[in-house]
Amino acid sequence: MLTGDNRGTAAYVAKELNLDIFFAEVLPEQKANKIKSLQERGKSDAPAIAQVDAGIAIGAGTNTAKNQRT
Numbered sequence: 732m733l734t735g736d737n738r739g740t741a742a743y744v745a746k747e748l749n750l751d752i753f754f755a756e757v758l759p760e761q762k763a764n765k766i767k768s769l770q771e772r773g774k775s776d777a778p779a780i781a782q783v784d785a786g787i788a789i790g791a792g793t794n795t796a797k798n799q800r801t
């Protein structure tokens with residue numbers, strides 16, 4: 732998972748999604764470079780990523796994470 736959210740929120744969402752690896756606090760202009768770096772290291776399925784035209788946005792992600800922790 733690659734997100735601009737803070738590490739705490741990203742960790743919570745990654746755990747809920749059963750993801751072992753996530754990258755948090757990534758700025759929009761850094762995201763493409765991060766994907767490229769992972770692809771170069773063989774950590775991504777390049778054909779699948781090239782084909783994807785989707786993403787997930789949670790407008791209240793921080794609030795959701797805070798509510799789940801209390």
